[in-house]
Amino acid sequence: MNQKRTRVLLPHPPPYWQSRLSYWLTVLAGVLIAIAVCLSIYMLIESWISGSITTNNRGPRSTYTLALQPRRYWFEFVWQSFWTAFMLAIGVFGLWIYRKGRVREQRPKRKRTSQ
Numbered sequence: 001m002n003q004k005r006t007r008v009l010l011p012h013p014p015p016y017w018q019s020r021l022s023y024w025l026t027v028l029a030g031v032l033i034a035i036a037v038c039l040s041i042y043m044l045i046e047s048w049i050s051g052s053i054t055t056n057n058r059g060p061r062s063t064y065t066l067a068l069q070p071r072r073y074w075f076e077f078v079w080q081s082f083w084t085a086f087m088l089a090i091g092v093f094g095l096w097i098y099r100k101g102r103v104r105e106q107r108p109k110r111k112r113t114s115q
Contacts, residue, residue: 018102026098033091040084044077053077 047053051066053076064073 030091030094030098033087033094037084037087037091040080040087044080044084047077053080056080 051073052063053073054063055061055076064076066073
């Protein structure tokens with residue numbers, strides 16, 4: 001007997017389709033992370049040019065200058081650079097995960113033309 005005729009087809013679940021809400025929430029999260037990274041990079045460049053940096057803590061903020069407190073200035077600069085790089089890595093990792101999780105579109109195969 002032919003196996004295709006005797007085999008019982010099993011039901012398969014429908015493929016996952018991302019809803020509009022989850023798509024736009026993902027876009028919003030990506031845009032917010034990108035804005036945060038860009039603003040943090042801007043702050044670092046501006047503090048490097050001006051020679052003074054302000055801490056980002058919740059309590060009273062402190063300002064360190066390169067001329068008066070070089071150790072604290074460079075410590076704060078490296079600390080803020082670390083968190084900027086961390087946010088950038090989270091954004092890139094999130095984009096990678098999002099691209100891996102997406103279902104590829106099924107394109108019809110081209111038919112060969114004989115010449």
